Amino acid sequence: MRLATWNVNSIRTRVDRVTDWLERADVDVLAMQETKCTDAQFPSMPFAALGYEVAHVGVSQWNGVAIASRVGLADIEIGFAGQPTWSSKPDVEATAEARALGATCGGMRVWSLYVPNGRSLADPHYAYKLDWLAALRDTAAGWLGDDAGAPIALVGDWNIAPTDEDVWSTEAYLGHTHVSEPERAAFHAINNAGFTDVVRPFTPGPGVYTYWDYTQLAFQKRRGMRIDFILGSPALAARVRHAEIGKDERRGKGASDHAPVLIDLDDQPGDTTQ
């Protein structure tokens, strides 16, 4: 079983690139973030043609998360319990944004997550980001409380570089979001709730990233950040036998600014599929 996550930065702009890679990389389940479209606008036909069902939540040109699966797609949940709300303007009612989507695929529970950016340390969006992560931690801890042996993957764009090794320059990010101690603490709290980074053991740093800014030849200069993660519950983490970052997908014209991240899982005991 191959599970991947990718911030695609507009699925409408990038659907050919994404489906080409899905086929080439032989991915079973792909969680996507920043689809930047409504449900009606999501291009599901190219996925269906390759045998993938797609669940998507998107209500505007912002955010949007999806899960494409060719091993089943059941019990779809939009948003997680307690997910904080956000309003873009004072006169607009705050709502839960399209940043979290859960589904059961091939016996595992997958959550496609697009953690709020934070914008700047003084911005209300930063407090929203920390609230969002704290609520996710509480809810996800509850899932393991209900069933400690559940195979759960929390995957996506976390918008946090958990250690100094995960940014090309600590100086360049001083005073900025993604590297602040509260954000790192919020990320580690999710680790401590039982969800560990299952990719890092197979992709050791330093200098290993999943995101490179579009500007100033950041990719060519190897100026990136590691902010996209696959976090696994203990039962899922025990089955990971390989992981990689699809850095080649960041190359060339028309690339997303994020690379896909994938893992290979051993079959569950007693699993007769494949």
Place this chain on the structure above:
DNA sequence: ATGCCAGGATGATCCTGA
């Protein structure tokens, strides 16, 4: 402090991203 690049919506310019 700002633009650097990119996508989207609207209609040459703003908002957002990280």
